[in-house]
Structures are given as C-alpha cells and as structure tokens.
Ligand SMILES: Nc1ncnc2c1ncn2[C@@H]1O[C@H](COP(=O)(O)OP(=O)(O)OP(=O)(O)O)[C@@H](O)[C@H]1O
C-alpha cells in the first residue's frame with residue numbers, strides 16, 4: 001500500500017520548548033490511523049504541520065508526496081478535509097447555510113443532496129435550519145465534522161472528533177467515518193479515547209512528549225503486551241488466573257465438568273494500560 005503521509009525526523013520548537021521531537025512515521029493510503037497521546041503530547045501541532053498551517057522547525061513532512069509547507073494551495077487543499085478546533089462557523093447562519101457556503105466553495109452541486117447526506121451522517125438532520133449560535137457544544141462539533149468531509153476528501157484529519165459527544169452520537173459518527181473510509185478516504189484522527197482508537201483504527205501510534213513511542217495494529221499490540229493468562233470466574237465469585245498453555249487444561253476440564261464456570265476472559269491489557277506501562281503517564 002502506498003504512503004499518503006510521511007514524517008521524517010520532524011521537530012517543532014516553540015520558544016525554548018520542544019512541541020515535536022524527532023517524529024517519524026508513515027500513514028498508508030486507505031487506512032484509519034489513530035494518533036494517541038495525552039494533553040500536550042503534540043497531536044494538534046502535528047495536524048497543523050501536515051495541513052500547512054504551521055511550519056516545522058526541522059525535518060520533513062510530506063502529504064501526497066508534497067512537502068507540507070507547500071500543501072496550502074487550493075489544488076492540494078481540495079483533496080484534504082480538516083477539523084482541528086471548534087471555530088470557523090458563521091454564527092448567524094443556519095447549519096445548512098454554513099455547509100452550503102462550503103459546498104459552493106468546493107463546487108459541490110445541489111443536485112446530489114450531499115448536504116442532507118452529511119447532516120444525516122452526523123445525526124443533525126433535524127437541526128439543519130437552526131442558527132449555529134444556538135447549537136450545543138456537541139452539535140457545533142458535529143457541524144464542523146460534517147464540514148470537514150462534505151467534499152469527500154482523499155485525506156481527512158480529525159482532531160478529537162468525538163470529544164464532546166455522547167456515546168450514541170459517537171457511535172453514529174464512527175459508522176459514518178467507516179463508510180467514508182470504505183469509499184476511499186484515508187482518515188488521520190487524534191484521540192485520548194483508547195476505546196475509540198480500538199474500535200475504529202487500523203493502526204495506532206502512541207505519542208508522548210513529541211515523539212512516537214509505539215506503533216501498530218491495536219489487536220496485535222494488545223496481544224504483544226499480554227501476559228498470556230486467562231481469568232476463570234467460578235460460581236461463588238472466586239477468580240482463578242491460569243496460563244493459556246496445556247498445563248491449564250485439566251483444571252478447566254474439571255471446572256467445566258462440575259458446571260462451575262461463570263465466565264472466562266483473556267487478560268490482555270487495554271491500549272491505555274500499554275501506554276501507562278511504556279510512559280508512566282495516563283492517556284487522559
Ligand atoms: N502556538 C504555540 N506556542 C507555544 N507553544 C505551543 C503552541 N502550540 C503548541 N504548543 C506547545 O506544544 C506542545 C504540544 O501541543 P499540542 O497542542 O500539539 O498538544 P496536543 O497533543 O494536541 O494536546 P491536547 O490533547 O491538549 O489537545 C504543548 O506543550 C504546547 O504547550
């Protein structure tokens with residue numbers, strides 16, 4: 001698979017503080033890539049560099065084989081969608097008119113009801129006529145999301161897309177993002193939420209203090225960091241921890257035969273556990 005984003009030894013210095021430090025990784029075309037890290041790790045800074053809003057201090061960042069410093073022109077920007085913060089909407093216009101304005105900018109015709117379609121994806125069909133100034137925080141966030149993928153970009157950057165949303169809306173948006181991804185949009189998203197990362201992402205990178213500490217497929221990472229044990233919960237509440245090997249077979253057999261097994265689960269760590277293990281820091 002070809003790479004759509006390449007970062008090589010990227011560094012960003014703010015005054016005397018390093019925002020990014022020796023940051024290198026690649027994002028493949030077609031994947032949903034999760035960028036995980038605690039507050040201040042450098043997630044937003046990375047997106048700003050990749051979308052041409054900030055210049056790196058040193059190193060190289062390429063998007064579609066174009067240096068990020070040159071991506072900020074209409075020809076390339078048309079291929080990208082970005083949601084980084086909660087500003088930039090016309091407060092006095094309705095949700096629909098805000099999106100119409102962008103649709104016109106992108107030359108999206110009114111014929112194929114694209115605006116209605118994206119409003120449906122972000123669960124705002126009912127709110128189309130509402131003035132943006134009167135929306136809740138979560139609704140505003142969903143309008144910004146809708147705006148970011150209105151033009152079905154090849155590459156979509158989402159900075160904590162579900163941060164202010166309730167679980168039902170988050171799930172609705174996850175479904176929408178999966179659908180968009182199936183149609184060919186590569187998605188780069190940041191999150192503090194390890195469950196979101198696991199549910200949605202093909203690969204994740206753990207960012208800490210400006211550089212990547214670990215990168216991989218969520219399921220594989222969890223297996224890699226697993227201690228290869230299972231917990232068997234017996235009726236009566238007792239919990240037994242067993243290795244996954246044949247040496248546990250007799251115990252399991254006996255308990256099952258007695259009908260004493262309530263539940264069995266593997267003891268794989270969550271992505272959050274792995275992050276704490278590696279960095280000594282919590283993800284949130
Ligand atoms: N414009 C700026 N001027 C000075 N320092 C900055 C600037 N932008 C970011 N930083 C610093 O760079 C580091 C990374 O910030 P960034 O916003 O990228 O973190 P983040 O991972 O997005 O955090 P959060 O999860 O809170 O959004 C922080 O220490 C921050 O203080």
Ligand SMILES: [Mg+2]
Nearest residue numbers: 043044045159
């Ligand atoms: Mg941020």
